[in-house]
Structures are given as structure tokens and as C-alpha cells.
Amino acid sequence: MDFNNHNTPVVARVSPIYILPSLFTLAAMFCGFYAIIQSIANNFISSGIAIFFAMILDSLDGRVARMTHTSSPFGAELDSLADMVSFGVAPAVITFNWGLYKYGKIGWLIAFIYCACAGLRLARFNTMAASQDKRYFIGIPSPAAAALVVGFIYICSVYKFHGAIYHVLNAIMTVVAAFTMVSNVKFYSFKELNFQHRGKFRVLLILLLIFALLLIYPDLVIYGFFVVYTITSYIIFLFRLKRKRSKLTIVKSDNNN
Numbered sequence: 001m002d003f004n005n006h007n008t009p010v011v012a013r014v015s016p017i018y019i020l021p022s023l024f025t026l027a028a029m030f031c032g033f034y035a036i037i038q039s040i041a042n043n044f045i046s047s048g049i050a051i052f053f054a055m056i057l058d059s060l061d062g063r064v065a066r067m068t069h070t071s072s073p074f075g076a077e078l079d080s081l082a083d084m085v086s087f088g089v090a091p092a093v094i095t096f097n098w099g100l101y102k103y104g105k106i107g108w109l110i111a112f113i114y115c116a117c118a119g120l121r122l123a124r125f126n127t128m129a130a131s132q133d134k135r136y137f138i139g140i141p142s143p144a145a146a147a148l149v150v151g152f153i154y155i156c157s158v159y160k161f162h163g164a165i166y167h168v169l170n171a172i173m174t175v176v177a178a179f180t181m182v183s184n185v186k187f188y189s190f191k192e193l194n195f196q197h198r199g200k201f202r203v204l205l206i207l208l209l210i211f212a213l214l215l216i217y218p219d220l221v222i223y224g225f226f227v228v229y230t231i232t233s234y235i236i237f238l239f240r241l242k243r244k245r246s247k248l249t250i251v252k253s254d255n256n257n
Contacts, residue, residue: 018070024061032086048154054086087142088118099167114178121181145177151223
């Protein structure tokens with residue numbers, strides 16, 4: 001009798017489930033779900049705060065996993081699913097409930113485009129993570145895109161900005177954020193930011209001023225950061241694209257000569 005059966009099925013190794021980082025990830029997902037519920041109740045201030053906490057928790061789960069050496073494929077997949085809920089579905093539903101519903105089919109189509117682009121952004125990030133330059137993201141990260149969309153709604157709700165113009169701006173912001181997620185624009189990741197290097201005294205003064213404004217107008221400063229982050233990234237991208245085309249033109253002219 002042959003006990004050395006080579007046809008014995010191989011049992012796949014199950015990825016371990018680490019509790020601590022998974023709790024942070026699930027908490028971020030809960031914040032996204034809670035933001036959706038609050039938007040249905042027309043409480044957009046709470047929705048904005050919930051998305052903000054989701055962003056904080058999303059930035060912590062990976063760091064906790066690395067610090068405790070509990071990174072796993074399961075955690076990475078769970079993080080992507082949580083990001084889809086908190087920064088894909090939630091902003092789409094919030095922006096629709098706030099004003100896009102007024103545009104009928106066009107409104108929910110814009111909301112779906114944002115949701116779809118968030119899913120495409122996360123899928124592309126997962127497939128390119130191993131080969132991508134850690135200093136940059138290709139396309140705006142989904143948390144930053146969510147901050148642009150939901151942050152605008154939060155600011156309008158807090159400061160009582162009403163009117164058709166703000167709903168138009170909301171639709172434009174949603175479309176811009178959606179397509180920026182799947183664009184080839186590079187966004188600095190801040191992963192290699194070093195606070196130990198020497199800097200000029202005026203840089204310290206600027207940072208002190210920003211910190212003071214953050215204490216006085218936290219919502220405006222935080223939202224302003226994401227707006228400036230997006231605009232600056234586009235400017236740098238266009239500048240590099242122009243410089244690259246100029247180099248190609250020079251090379252072609254040299255070859256023709």
C-alpha cells in the first residue's frame with residue numbers, strides 16, 4: 001500500500017489575524033459608516049468630524065502594525081476594504097445627500113464616479129505598492145480626496161454657506177477629486193519627512209504661525225492644507241511635464257541637425 005501519495009491536496013497557509021492593528025482599521029471603517037448615517041440625518045458636521053477621525057485611525061493602523069511587527073496580508077486587505085468604505089462610499093453618499101441629489105441622475109452619477117474612482121485608486125495602489133517610489137503617491141490618496149469633498153461640505157455647514165453656487169462648487173470638487181485619484185499626478189507622501197535636519201529661523205517662525213492659526217481656526221487650516229496640497233501637486237506636475245516636453249523638443253532638434 002502506497003502511503004506516499006503525491007496527490008494529497010496542499011492546505012494554504014491562512015494569514016494571521018492580529019488584533020491591535022485590525023481594531024484601528026475597523027474603528028476607521030466604523031467612522032466611515034457613522035458618517036454615512038449622520039449624512040442621512042442631515043447632520044453634515046458630524047459626518048465631517050467622523051471622516052476626519054477615520055483619516056487619523058487610517059494613518060495609525062499601519063504604523064501600529066509596523067511598530068508591533070504585526071503586519072500581515074490580512075491586515076492589508078482589511079485596510080483596503082476599510083478605506084473603500086470610509087474614503088470611497090462615505091464621501092460619495094455624503095456629497096449626494098448634501099447637494100448632488102438636486103441634480104437628479106447627474107447627481108447620483110457624479111457620486112458613483114467618485115466611488116468608482118476611489119475603488120480604482122485603491123486597486124492600483126495595491127498592485128503598484130511593491131514597485132512604487134515610497135516618496136510619492138500616483139494620484140491623490142483616497143483620504144485626501146475625501147478631505148477635499150467632505151471638508152468642503154463641513155466648512156459650508158459650519159459657516160452657514162448656502163445657495164446654488166456652493167452646490168455647483170461641491171459637484172465640481174467631487175469630480176476633480178474623483179479624477180485626481182486615478183490621475184498620474186504625483187503627490188508627496190510625507191513618509192520620508194525628517195524633522196531632525198537643520199532649518200532656517202524663518203521656517204520655524206512660519207511653522208509657529210501655522211500652529212497658532214491651527215489653534216484658532218482648526219477647520220479652515222486643515223482644509224486649506226489639503227487644498228494647497230492638491231494645487232501644489234498639480235503645479236509641480238505641470239512644470240515637470242513642460243520641462244520634459246522641452247527636453248524632448250531639444251533632443252529632436254539636435255537629431256534633425
